[in-house]
Amino acid sequence: MQFRNLPSVDTVLADKDMAAAAKSFDRDWVVDLVREELDAAREQIRQGADSPDADNLARSVLQRIEDTMRAEPRQVINATGVVIHTNLGRAPLSRAAIEASNQAAQGYSDLELDLSTGRRGSRQAQVQSLLLQITGAEAALAVNNNASAMLLGLSALASGKEVVVSRSEAVEIGGGFRVPDVLRQSGSALVDVGTTNRTYVRDYDDAVTENTAAFLKVHASNFRVEGFTASVETTDLVEVGAKKGIPVLHDVGSGSLLLTEKYGMAHEPTPQESIKDGAGLVFFSGDKLLGGPQAGIVVGKKDLVDVLARHPLARAVRIDKLSLASLTATLVHYLKGEAETEIPVWRMISTTEAALKKRAKSWQTGLECPSTVEKSRSAVGGGSLPGETLPSWVLSLDCQETSAEEVMRRLRESSTPVIARIEEDRVLLDPRTVLPEEEGSLLDALRSAVAS
Numbered sequence: 368m369q370f371r372n373l374p375s376v377d378t379v380l381a382d383k384d385m386a387a388a389a390k391s392f393d394r395d396w397v398v399d400l401v402r403e404e405l406d407a408a409r410e411q412i413r414q415g416a417d418s419p420d421a422d423n424l425a426r427s428v429l430q431r432i433e434d435t436m437r438a439e440p441r442q443v444i445n446a447t448g449v450v451i452h453t454n455l456g457r458a459p460l461s462r463a464a465i466e467a468s469n470q471a472a473q474g475y476s477d478l479e480l481d482l483s484t485g486r487r488g489s490r491q492a493q494v495q496s497l498l499l500q501i502t503g504a505e506a507a508l509a510v511n512n513n514a515s516a517m518l519l520g521l522s523a524l525a526s527g528k529e530v531v532v533s534r535s536e537a538v539e540i541g542g543g544f545r546v547p548d549v550l551r552q553s554g555s556a557l558v559d560v561g562t563t564n565r566t567y568v569r570d571y572d573d574a575v576t577e578n579t580a581a582f583l584k585v586h587a588s589n590f591r592v593e594g595f596t597a598s599v600e601t602t603d604l605v606e607v608g609a610k611k612g613i614p615v616l617h618d619v620g621s622g623s624l625l626l627t628e629k630y631g632m633a634h635e636p637t638p639q640e641s642i643k644d645g646a647g648l649v650f651f652s653g654d655k656l657l658g659g660p661q662a663g664i665v666v667g668k669k670d671l672v673d674v675l676a677r678h679p680l681a682r683a684v685r686i687d688k689l690s691l692a693s694l695t696a697t698l699v700h701y702l703k704g705e706a707e708t709e710i711p712v713w714r715m716i717s718t719t720e721a722a723l724k725k726r727a728k729s730w731q732t733g734l735e736c737p738s739t740v741e742k743s744r745s746a747v748g749g750g751s752l753p754g755e756t757l758p759s760w761v762l763s764l765d766c767q768e769t770s771a772e773e774v775m776r777r778l779r780e781s782s783t784p785v786i787a788r789i790e791e792d793r794v795l796l797d798p799r800t801v802l803p804e805e806e807g808s809l810l811d812a813l814r815s816a817v818a819s
């Protein structure tokens with residue numbers, strides 16, 4: 368019965384807004400969308416629903432057109448307090464980094480031209496010189512991301528050979544990155560040594576054969592082994608390797624260039640100290656604690672980096688010009704000693720409790736829902752500092768009328784979506800990760816999400 372009430376394609380297209388849409392967009396596409404909506408409506412009717420009218424169908428189609436046209440990824444406000452949130456795009460960039468990539472996008476650049484000679488140049492020249500200054504390494508290479516940096520490193524140095532890894536470090540980082548899989552993909556064989564909780568220098572030493580290409584150390588970045596544990600220091604591994612001509616490759620993960628203990632957290636291994644300890648190659652990400660764009664960075668000994676740079680995979684995983692521009696601008700902040708004030712992730716990490724409390728309190732005004740400002744903890748995230756948190760102050764919502772899940776849903780559906788977190792049935796919003804310029808949109812979203 369309801370099937371007969373279903374409007375025709377032409378009736379839906381006759382809607383005023385639909386007619387306008389069919390004119391501005393490809394008409395065949397719009398007609399297809401209408402047909403798909405009608406099919407979906409038929410399915411709903413079969414399951415007992417009433418037939419939608421032409422106006423309803425037109426609204427659904429227009430919504431789909433709007434969804435398709437919207438730029439992705441959409442901007443969201445991170446009120447979770449997790450500074451490096453992989454689902455939310457990791458590190459926000461500094462002003463200078465944004466300007467640099469805008470500039471690189473706008474016109475032509477000397478990306479691979481040496482302006483002094485007029486000949487072909489290297490896109491790596493500038494970023495390399497900054498990385499050498501900052502880390503003390505002999506050579507450097509920037510590529511697409513850390514996973515590709517490792518794949519390149521292992522393919523170039525260890526394909527067809529063996530790589531010795533501690534059992535406690537043959538880990539999964541998340542998002543499909545597993546150390547054994549990367550090794551297999553590179554064509555090298557994993558030789559795991561030691562046990563899950565304890566590995567000694569002699570384990571590496573005993574595993575060496577004439578086919579050993581490298582010792583690989585991986586920072587177990589997203590979990591912690593506690594209790595009866597032992598692991599091998601980079602310096603000790605370098606010493607064993609040096610006797611046998613085997614380089615130590617070190618994946619330090621987040622690539623913190625500043626000392627995290629200064630902010631009351633555990634020590635996160637830095638590329639600088641790994642270089643100082645004698646590692647042959649050190650790998651890290653650009654968009655974690657470094658606070659820049661997605662990138663993978665390799666620093667280390669010149670003879671080894673050269674092998675990577677010449678390998679065919681280097682071209683396949685090369686860094687693009689926009690990321691290169693913003694990475695370079697981000698690194699300049701470290702050289703100028705202004706990382707803590709200019710780079711968003713470090714500004715967030717170093718925000719004082721008093722400032723956070725003040726911001727959370729200011730968010731309380733005008734809310735139609737009981738709220739408190741409470742002491743809480745923010746996390747660094749992004750596969751660094753497992754279990755480490757920073758003391759923070761959050762706005763905690765306790766809307767009796769509306770469930771926490773419902774408030775979260777409304778926040779996500781705001782014109783600028785807000786992502787918060789739930790603890791004990793309350794919605795918590797942490798000011799640490801909310802950029803100052805986002806505060807207006809946050810308050811709009813918050814006030815309407817809790818309005819009854």
Ligand SMILES: *Cc1c(COP(=O)(O)O)cnc(C)c1O
Binds near residue numbers: 751
């Ligand atoms: C995050 C991480 C990676 C992967 O880095 P991407 O830049 O995301 O490719 C590899 N190793 C460790 C230890 C990590 O923490």
